[in-house]
Amino acid sequence: MTKAFFRRCFYKFITSAGAVSVRTKIMGIVLGLVLLLGFTLTWQVRQLLVKALYEQQHQEAVALTRDLSARATDLILINDLYALQVLLQDTQRNYPNVLYAFIIDKDGYVIAHTFDQGMPPNLIDANIVQNNDYEHTVILQTSEGYVWDTAVPIFGGNAGIARLGLSDYQVKQTVNSITGQLLLTTVLVSVLGISAAIFLMWVLTRPIIELVDAAHAVSQQNFSHRVRVWAEDEIGRLSQAFNMMIEALERAEKERAEREILRAQYVQGVIAAQEDERKRVARELHDSTSQSLTSLMIGLKMLEETCQRCRKLERVSELRNIAGQTLEDVHSLAIQLRPSVLDDLGLPDALRRYVAEFQRRYPSLNIDLAITGFENRRLPSEVETALYRIIQEALTNIIRHAEAQTASILVECRANSVLAIVDDDGKGFDVSSKFYQDGHLGLYGIQERVELLSGQVEIESELGHGTSIYVNIPLAATTKEVFYG
Ligand SMILES: Nc1ncnc2c1ncn2[C@@H]1O[C@H](COP(=O)(O)OP(=O)(O)O)[C@@H](O)[C@H]1O
Numbered sequence: 296m297t298k299a300f301f302r303r304c305f306y307k308f309i310t311s312a313g314a315v316s317v318r319t320k321i322m323g324i325v326l327g328l329v330l331l332l333g334f335t336l337t338w339q340v341r342q343l344l345v346k347a348l349y350e351q352q353h354q355e356a357v358a359l360t361r362d363l364s365a366r367a368t369d370l371i372l373i374n375d376l377y378a379l380q381v382l383l384q385d386t387q388r389n390y391p392n393v394l395y396a397f398i399i400d401k402d403g404y405v406i407a408h409t410f411d412q413g414m415p416p417n418l419i420d421a422n423i424v425q426n427n428d429y430e431h432t433v434i435l436q437t438s439e440g441y442v443w444d445t446a447v448p449i450f451g452g453n454a455g456i457a458r459l460g461l462s463d464y465q466v467k468q469t470v471n472s473i474t475g476q477l478l479l480t481t482v483l484v485s486v487l488g489i490s491a492a493i494f495l496m497w498v499l500t501r502p503i504i505e506l507v508d509a510a511h512a513v514s515q516q517n518f519s520h521r522v523r524v525w526a527e528d529e530i531g532r533l534s535q536a537f538n539m540m541i542e543a544l545e546r547a548e549k550e551r552a553e554r555e556i557l558r559a560q561y562v563q564g565v566i567a568a569q570e571d572e573r574k575r576v577a578r579e580l581h582d583s584t585s586q587s588l589t590s591l592m593i594g595l596k597m598l599e600e601t602c603q604r605c606r607k608l609e610r611v612s613e614l615r616n617i618a619g620q621t622l623e624d625v626h627s628l629a630i631q632l633r634p635s636v637l638d639d640l641g642l643p644d645a646l647r648r649y650v651a652e653f654q655r656r657y658p659s660l661n662i663d664l665a666i667t668g669f670e671n672r673r674l675p676s677e678v679e680t681a682l683y684r685i686i687q688e689a690l691t692n693i694i695r696h697a698e699a700q701t702a703s704i705l706v707e708c709r710a711n712s713v714l715a716i717v718d719d720d721g722k723g724f725d726v727s728s729k730f731y732q733d734g735h736l737g738l739y740g741i742q743e744r745v746e747l748l749s750g751q752v753e754i755e756s757e758l759g760h761g762t763s764i765y766v767n768i769p770l771a772a773t774t775k776e777v778f779y780g
């Protein structure tokens with residue numbers, strides 16, 4: 296369980312550390328290392344210092360007490376208590392660390408001391424020295440800190456005991472001041488380290504940030520952006536390689552754009568040629584073929600009238616009917632190819648005629664046509680032709696593929712665009728499959744025509760739920776160079 300807990304903590308740390316920027320990481324590492332080093336060193340130095348100074352304190356306490364004991368011997372032997380008191384006070388005055396000093400005679404009575412307000416209770420028993428001891432030191436905890444209380448027998452214990460208390464005040468002061476200095480040094484080194492880290496980060500991350508900016512620019516098709524090469528190091532070489540990559544992308548994009556323009560021009564040319572040819576054939580059918588067929592019909596009618604009793608009268612009537620039917624077919628074919636009404640009267644009338652003709656030919660399909668917003672308004676001829684052809688193709692598809700009952704067509708002319716929607720309730724198809732394969736160029740042609748006019752097309756279809764084609768062509772953006780004859 297603890298293993299899983301540590302692993303979870305570790306992953307949490309890695310995830311949160313991974314989420315911060317490189318700058319923060321470098322700062323964190325530098326600051327962490329400096330602080331760790333500084334605090335560890337300070338702690339270690341403090342420990343060593345305390346040990347050494349306390350040892351020294353101990354030795355000093357022993358030396359001072361032994362000195363006191365030696366100098367007190369004669370005074371005790373001659374019983375000069377006054378001189379003994381002066382000796383104790385001199386010792387305390389000369390050594391500020393000496394907190395107290397007193398002499399105990401061989402019967403255990405204090406015969407001289409430095410306490411102004413009398414001997415503190417329990418102090419005498421706090422440090423017991425045997426007569427054969429060289430010295431005996433105990434560390435006492437008092438309200439004034441630790442005190443090294445040393446006892447030294449005087450004259451082998453025959454003249455009493457000299458006791459001296461050495462305060463650790465000085466030691467504490469020294470240790471604290473050195474610790475303070477070390478901590479100050481740590482803070483200064485941290486500040487220096489952070490400044491160095493900031494500079495280092497600036498040097499290291501600046502090119503990387505520029506690379507990131509350049510990558511963003513490239514992703515937004517801006518190929519003019521270049522990364523500055525700051526140095527000849529690894530990052531510098533990466534920047535150079537990145538610049539080369541942008542140049543290659545720029546070249547490729549330029550070539551692609553040129554190819555796209557060529558393709559658009561080619562498609563435009565093909566469509567224009569197709570429209571021209573349709574127009575020519577339609578005119579030919581109307582001017583020549585229709586005229587000939589009309590003459591033929593008139594001739595046949597005259598023949599019919601002149602030989603009312605001819606044996607072949609029935610045959611002549613039959614031929615006249617065939618000629619009439621052919622004339623109608625030619626007429627319908629001419630409308631399909633290129634209705635002159637599209638040029639003469641505009642899109643709404645041409646569409647109405649086309650749909651009426653279509654309805655007549657396919658009575659099983661119920662066609663609903665709505666045209667709005669065209670009041671006395673003519674669209675650019677390329678837009679009219681494109682919309683006419685798109686609706687023609689959509690209706691043909693409905694008859695050929697949809698098995699629909701109803702088709703509805705809406706053409707709406709707005710201020711800056713024209714919208715066309717062709718819906719059917721037929722069987723639908725899978726739009727995600729590639730519908731413009733070989734030989735199936737109808738929907739592809741719709742897309743091409745709309746894109747050439749900077750418009751949008753959307754084909755929505757679902758199996759069993761019919762098909763809808765939405766076309767939107769902007770009118771302001773329509774350029775005159777797009778021309779279909
Ligand atoms: N209204 C529609 N209803 C059902 N399927 C359609 C419809 N329009 C197009 N399709 C499907 O999309 C395919 C591609 O249509 P299209 O590009 O016009 O080529 P084509 O009509 O020559 O087959 C058709 O073969 C047909 O399967």
Ligand SMILES: [Mg+2]
Nearest residue numbers: 688692737738
């Ligand atoms: Mg088609």
